[in-house]
Amino acid sequence: MNLAEMLTFADIEVLTKIADHYKCVCNTNSKHELIQTILGKMGRREYFEELLDELGTEDLRFLNTLLFDGRKQFSLEELLACASQAKWSADDQDVKTQIRPRDLVTRFRQKGWLFTGRSTNERFLFELPEDLKMGFRTGLEQRMLMDLKRVQAPAAYREEPIQASEDLFLLIDYIHRHEIVLNAEGAMYRRYQTQIMDKLHVSEPLLGRSGWRFGYGRKFKDYPSRLAFLYDYATYRRWIEERGGILAVTSAGQTVLAEERREPLIQLIRFWLRLYKGPIPNLLSLVYWIDRGSKGWVSANSLFVAMERFINPYYYDTPESIFQERILKMMLHLGMIRIGEDEQEGMIVRMTAAGRAAVEVICQARQEPDFRK
Known part of the structure; x- marks a missing residue:
């Protein structure tokens, strides 16, 4: 529902609190007058721009999360x-006083951004009006x-553009053609990894002996990021399996090889969004903002500066390393962006x-509204 509909269904006490928040001058005993006055305040073209300028960092993060969550209630x-x-x-450093999550929810309700209703099982559910969602997306994009x-x-x-799909096939083919013995940690020995890298279109340096690696998939701790991703995808599709200390191709994987099937990139992208969602909960929104900001060639650093407040550090992964290594580099591997160099700006990117x-x-x-409208 849109804002006007939700105001109509709200009781007069809720409307009065919203009117008080916006310092509306009206007859608080008249529901009709309250609704019209609130709509007059929140329906102005400048409303979203003014509010976004006033919002603190935590409010913006909370709002961004709600805008890109697939749930409507x-x-x-x-x-x-x-x-x-x-x-x-x-x-x-951007937050002078720590705000409780419940206070954030209360504040959004007072602003008229969250309304309550009932579900079929009589539970109270909250909803953000659809027209406000679109207005906030547009306002955030302009900023x-x-x-x-x-x-x-x-x-x-x-x-x-296609190397990820091709290399996934080559990885399965290599495993099929070799008897790969796994070490005590369940990982391939380095000689196998080196041979695989020699066959793939995109090679990566093997991992060194030190440093932390966890959170970005089951095999992220054992292999370079791209190889770990392809391995995890093949395991997820049950095309390869580890059994008795040996890495082998399953019957489903043999069918893929026999049919010379290449996995559509959209399936790899969906898997990446799920796999990396743990350490980067708002990954979809970050990818969306990169998409909106890089229709043409743009400085990667300026993109990061615009989005930094939405990127949560993850243990030893800083917002910048997450942006560069976990997001941009993976988007390159998945055929989503092009990367170039500019003499003055350094790394530059553009969506494909x-x-x-x-x-x-x-x-x-x-089940979100069409973001491109």
Whole structure:
């Protein structure tokens, strides 16, 4: 429902609190007058721009989470969980006072952004009006695009339009052709990894002996990021399996090889969004903002500056390393972006047509309104 409909169904006490928040001057005993006055305040073209300028970091994070969550309705517990994601660290320099998740929810209700209703099982659920969602997305996009540094197309750039699908096939084929013995930790010995890298279109340095690696998939601790991702995907599809200390191809994997089947990139992208969602809960929204900001060539650093407040550090992974290594680099591997170099701005990026189409399809599949309208 849109804001006007939700105001109509709200009781007069809720309307009075919203009117008080916006300092509306009206007859608080008249529901009709309250609704008209509130709509007059919240329906102005400048409303979203003014409010976004006033919002603190935690409010913006909470709002961003709600805008890209596939659910249309939330229980109080679900809202509190979303609000908790907005509170990252006690030394967050942008937040002078730490705000409780419940206070964030209360504040959004007072602003007229969250309304309660009942579900079929009589539970109270909260909903954000659809027209407010669209207005906030548009407002956030305008704020983000404002300071991006646009650049000319580079003389050369890197792109991997189909290599992930091809290398997934080559990985399965290599495992099928070799008897791969796993070490005590259940990982391939380095000699196997080296041979695999020699066969793949995109090679990566093997892992060293030190450093932390966890959170980004089951095999992230054992292999370089891209190889770990392809391995985890093949395991997820049950094309390969570890049995008795040996890595082998399953009957389903043999069918893939016999049919010379290449996995559609959209399936790999969906899996990546799920696999990395643990350490990066709002990954879909970050990919969406990259999509909106890089229709043309743009400085990667200016993109990061615009999005930094939405990127939660993850243990030793800083917001910048998450943006560069876990998001941009994986989007390159999945054929979603091109990466080039500019003499003044350094790394520059641009979404590919396939990447933009994938973002649109995935967002629509989450039963969200069409983001591109």
